[in-house]
Amino acid sequence: MSGMEPTVPLPVIGVVRTGHEERESTPIQSSLNRAEHGTVEIGAEYLDGLDGLAGFDYAWLLTWLHRGDRGGPVPLRQVPFLLRRQRREVGIFATRGPRRVNPIGLSLIQVLDVTGPVVSFAGVDLLDGTPVIDLKPYVTRFDRPPGEPRCGWLDPLDIPDGVTPQRLAP
Numbered sequence: 001m002s003g004m005e006p007t008v009p010l011p012v013i014g015v016v017r018t019g020h021e022e023r024e025s026t027p028i029q030s031s032l033n034r035a036e037h038g039t040v041e042i043g044a045e046y047l048d049g050l051d052g053l054a055g056f057d058y059a060w061l062l063t064w065l066h067r068g069d070r071g072g073p074v075p076l077r078q079v080p081f082l083l084r085r086q087r088r089e090v091g092i093f094a095t096r097g098p099r100r101v102n103p104i105g106l107s108l109i110q111v112l113d114v115t116g117p118v119v120s121f122a123g124v125d126l127l128d129g130t131p132v133i134d135l136k137p138y139v140t141r142f143d144r145p146p147g148e149p150r151c152g153w154l155d156p157l158d159i160p161d162g163v164t165p166q167r168l169a170p
Contacts, residue, residue: 010064010133011133012043012064012131012132012133013043013046013132013133013134013135014040014041014042014043014046014117014135015041015130015131016038016039016061016063016126016127016128016129016130016131016132017039017040017041017128017129018124018126018127018128018130019036019038019124020124020126020127021127022127023098023127024164024165025164025165025166026125026126026164026165027124027125027162027163027164028082028125028163028164028165028168029107029125029159030061030107030108030109030123030125031123032159032160032161032162032163033123033125033161033162034122034123034161035122035161035162036123036124036162037112037120037121037122037124038120038121039118039120039121040061040118040119040132040135041117041118042119042132043117044117047116047117050114050117050119050135053111053119053135054111054113054114056111056137056138056139057111057138058108058109058110058111058137058138059108059109059111059119059121059136059138060106060107060108060109060134060135060136060137060143061105061107061109061121061126061132061134061135062104062106062132062133062136063104063105063107063126063130063131063132063133064103064104064130064131064132065100065104065130066103066129066130066131067127067130074092074099074100075099076091076092077089077091077092078092078095078097078099080095080096080097081097081165081168082154082157082159082168083153084165084168084169085168088153090153094152094153104133105125105130107123107126109121109122109123110122110123119135
């Protein structure tokens with residue numbers, strides 16, 4: 001594509017610490033696993049960036065999903081975890097799955113505490129050691145759309161709290 005940069009530098013600003021080592025047994029969305037707590041350890045050179053974050057109840061945690069299967073090009077049509085039983089494919093940009101062109105994770109975490117370089121949070125959906133590329137405060141006025149937005153193929157699904165890819169296997 002004309003005008004597109006071939007690479008984008010993304011420095012790692014920290015690391016996520018959780019009790020999860022395997023993707024198949026890790027809850028699929030932070031909002032479905034609020035009971036479980038984890039931490040984000042921010043690098044010393046980024047410590048000043050945490051000033052003021054403790055005043056927010058929620059934050060967007062952006063991560064690099066480094067342990068995905070990177071064997072070749074990512075298929076643009078995939079079967080998301082939630083459609084495994086139906087074996088139904090959808091376009092990758094209509095999913096929240098980890099196998100992506102750019103494996104960027106997006107988690108809405110509940111900020112419990114900020115002490116020094118450590119952000120304690122509720123809403124674990126990441127593997128231990130996941131690199132952090134950004135943290136941004138959740139702002140209701142900016143982030144919550146009006147009304148009841150359509151959520152495509154997810155609307156008719158019943159999704160239990162704490163669900164993992166393993167529990168969704170056919």
